[in-house]
Amino acid sequence: MRRRKRKQAQAGDYSRKHCTNGGRPVSETPHLTFDIDQPGMSKGHLVVPKGADCEALPLPVFSLNKGEGPRLLITGGCHGNELEGPIVARRLIDWLPEAQTCGRVIVVPVLNPPAVQAWSRNTVVDGLNLNRVFPGRADGSVTERIADAVSRLLLPMADIVFDLHSFGPNWDLPPSSTTHPIADADLMAKTVRMAEAFKFPMTLVWEHHDTSGMFDMLAHSQGKVFVCAELGGGTVGSEALAIYEVGVHNALIALGLVEGKAERPAFRQHKSNQTLETRSSDELKSPARGIFEPRCSVLDEVKQGDLIGILHPMDSLSANSIDLRASTTSIVCAIRSGAHVDVNEVVALLARPQSLKIYGG
């Protein structure tokens, strides 16, 4: 496409001069600009203090306090190229004041404004992934200071956390609620039940090894129920957003925060939902460098030998394309969009029905 403006050209926008605190006096510790404990609805900012790399950063915060009941924190915009979360969070703020009957809900639509503005997974200023630096550091770089502010001021106010992610622009994934395996069996069972309450097409128990510094690891270590909603991948479109909003509504009903009847949203041709698990060994990796062509769709059931995708070497047209096939009966839970990949880069995640015995769910 011929585009006049380039988002990437703006990647440096969040330089020192743009990270302001709106003229408010600079504080050296993270703080809220409003009384979040007041009854009813309130709005303001969580101010992440300035540091060597950036001025103070105000994160917009919404709070709706209706007394006794579940204490829920909803966050979006951890990764700047996963914008389903901020949009669904922003919609939620419109209808929650009419709908919420008890408890407390705090919503932070955008945890990482510099990344969102740059349409970048990581923070542009320091190159860090916010979801790998929890609990953060008060004297660290801006990403670490965001994590520190959230960990210290907002997380203690919640017993349950919904962190609204997506698979970003270069994967396809059905709308899903996910959790990592948790050593504490009771917390694991509670978390899986909470995840299933979204009634998304897929609930996924996802084992992988790169979990150090993740927000959910911190929350789980404090005994909190933390569900990561992975709201699809690819284009952020109106149809998918409608599904996501239904899922969040379902989860709020399950918590008793709002009244209503849960709906099971349809996704493409799939009307059922299922709880799956995937392990590191279920990752399908590219056997060579080249362009990956997806040849199946998410939620497809595949048998041993079925075609998942094709790897096209692109350095020479004399090199044959390579078929990538399923090694066992599986369900395709995520597949890479057409992209240039390196050898051993993950191009699909396969899964199987969750073993109920493990988690008592």
Next chain:
Amino acid sequence: MRRRKRKQAQAGDYSRKHCTNGGRPVSETPHLTFDIDQPGMSKGHLVVPKGADCEALPLPVFSLNKGEGPRLLITGGCHGNELEGPIVARRLIDWLPEAQTCGRVIVVPVLNPPAVQAWSRNTVVDGLNLNRVFPGRADGSVTERIADAVSRLLLPMADIVFDLHSFGPNWDLPPSSTTHPIADADLMAKTVRMAEAFKFPMTLVWEHHDTSGMFDMLAHSQGKVFVCAELGGGTVGSEALAIYEVGVHNALIALGLVEGKAERPAFRQHKSNQTLETRSSDELKSPARGIFEPRCSVLDEVKQGDLIGILHPMDSLSANSIDLRASTTSIVCAIRSGAHVDVNEVVALLARPQSLKIYGG
């Protein structure tokens, strides 16, 4: 999503050390490594000479020479985050040898390997947009040298060009064949007819002002028929790729290069196709800075006042979201995926049925 590898971390891969010519002797002028005029199928490389910024760059080239008939050049991978083109081109190379009955087809699946490998619209090495530097410069930076090599060695071998683009990851668009308005009425009519032969859901005559240095401008100035296929946007998935391949096959049938009966591919719920035109004044721009939420889908017909999308200011939750509405009866031909946008950034392209009188099509 938790991804272990970051494409952006690889953006610098195409440094001097990676731009090699595979051990072949370096030449100071662009050249082909094989005899492209030989009858039948041949494969090799178009070597873009080394420069101050990069070693020589070999672009894989496929040629199928069946004597008299149309002379067609098909190119993909001009922009590195539009990978539908390279995949469809690569598939074409598999079936064309069996199917082509006359004429000559040259296929270059990836015009800009450094951009494709970095999943970047522009070339990483020099930051340039390949589709803004034609006809290029022999002594320029690597993007300009690619344009120069293609303009001097490949373009003269073709009377017709299909350049396979897409709208990239952060727009939605139906599979389309497009052309800019052309001053030469005969060439315009021929080009629109060629574009319509793809039988995509949309044929689009697209007026905009930022056309200097575009590949089609160069080809049109030489009297060639040049169609830009804009193969959708967002996730590169298997269903969309199937539509794209049908469209290219239809166009080859129309040229008489292959035999067969054209099909009209269905796209989502739309089974018709239409020829539309859009002008600069049809661009819908964001009235403020914030996250754009699409609220309609491509090919939707909208009337004056219908909701196109919502702009959510994100710096403060006290600022109201802003509805963006259609100013007149239109068809939505492209809509921005959910993304952070600046004030006056384009978020949708509206269109109307093409005025047949203008182009005699």
